[in-house]
Amino acid sequence: MIRTIAIDDEPLALQLVTSYVNKTPILELAGAFDNPIDAMEFLDQNEVDLIFLDIEMPDLNGLEFTRILTNKPKIIFTTAYEKYALQGFKLDAIDYLLKPFSYEEFYKATEKAKKQIGYERAEKKGDEVDSNHEFLFLKSEYKIRRINFNDIIYIEGLKDYVKVFLKDEPKPIMSLSSLKALEAKLPEEKFMRVHRSFIVNLEKIDTIERSRIVFGKVYIPVSEQYKEVFNNFVKNNFL
Secondary structure: OEEEEEEOOOHHHHHHHHHHHHOOOOEEEEEEEOOHHHHHHHHHHOOOOEEEEEOOOOOOOHHHHHHHOOOOOEEEEEEOOHHHHHHHHHOOOOEEEEOOOOHHHHHHHHHHHHHHHHHHHHHHHHHHHHOOOOEEEEEEOOEEEEEEHHHEEEEEEOOOOEEEEEOOOOOOEEEOOOHHHHHHHOOOOOEEEEEOOEEEEHHHOOEEOOOEEEEOOEEEEOOHHHHHHHHHHHHHOOO
């Protein structure tokens, strides 16, 4: 499946794209947004493979939105203005659908996205052959450090880097990376994201107090977005 969102400030245009997505078996609609700001907040917490993106929008147009994205999904532009086509392809867009477009045109663009995403997934799968569930290597202070998963207590994500807090080490390991990228490398049976800024090692949790995880003098909040999953973990391990 290809996880997809649609962004368009015109209600009828947004409704058309979402209806096309819903009738296409390979696509899964993860969200529909009438402005790029809300979409950006969603993408900060969720991964998608493909965005159907309008260009002419107030505050932040589709081209500007694409330029500021990190870890860019694939983009298919949907617009009524042919003049943007060249700029769209310069941003490595999969395709450019000129409104009004038919389902046939939409489907052909989706097939292009399917092929490219499939190639990248195959490459990623090949890269993961040598990965493991015991450790990872992290670049910190001009060195490459081996970080054993069992030594990690929790990880804090800041704007441009992460801080990895380890047992028996007084200072965290700091590395230029994103929490999202690091989360993808961690074994999900051991680690859980409990806040947009925190990932915890589930095996290191000793105390939970008022929706906060306590590590010594550090209190890590469990945000509303992750509370249900975390509470289920606690419930499943509750006596």
